[in-house]
Amino acid sequence: MSKVIDIDYNVLKEELKKKGYKLTPQRRAIVDTIVDSEGKHLTAEEIYDEVKKNCPEIGLATVYRTILLLEEIGVVSRLHLNDGCSRYELVHSDETHRHHHLVCNICNRVIEVEDDLLEKLEAKIESSYDFKIVDHSVKFYGICSECQKKLDE
The missing domain is CATH 1.10.10.10 (Winged helix-like DNA-binding domain superfamily/Winged helix DNA-binding domain)
Incomplete structure (x- = not known):
């Protein structure tokens, strides 16, 4: 990728x-x-x-x-x-917003999420609060697939 x-x-x-x-x-x-x-x-x-x-x-x-x-x-x-x-x-x-990140709590690996998953939520926030969003930053914390495998062993 x-x-x-x-x-x-x-x-x-x-x-x-x-x-x-x-x-x-x-x-x-x-x-x-x-x-x-x-x-x-x-x-x-x-x-x-x-x-x-x-x-x-x-x-x-x-x-x-x-x-x-x-x-x-x-x-x-x-x-x-x-x-x-x-x-x-x-x-x-070509990015209108910063991309999202997945952060592993065990190995600290950072995986970039290519898709903007918040477009509908942004539109709802903008209309509900009369607030113009210009950018956002989202990080999800969890356990990556490699660390999950090690935990399952």
Whole structure:
């Protein structure tokens, strides 16, 4: 179920330029790492460890600042999985909302749910409360199939 991710660096350059920034080689290396790690939900420290392999001169502070900038311009979103860490994932241009996640309570595996399961509920909330929903984040916690098998043994 892996997607081929192709980020438009010209659009990214323009978004950075609007904020007064440039797409430096370090920023590009960070974006490339996030793209290459699609679906892994890496922390800033994990992104740093990966980027450092190809860009050894980069500092952790640069990674943190770049991630915050990428979040601000909507390239990545922050994800909290109740493990005390902020994790980051790429925002896809074709998504109208963040996708849902299934989190295993035993092995901490994160499974992405491709479908938006809340469209009818959102419509009902918007009409009942005269409230315009612009995004939502849903996480389901449970036990993945692999851990279920181990428990049944």
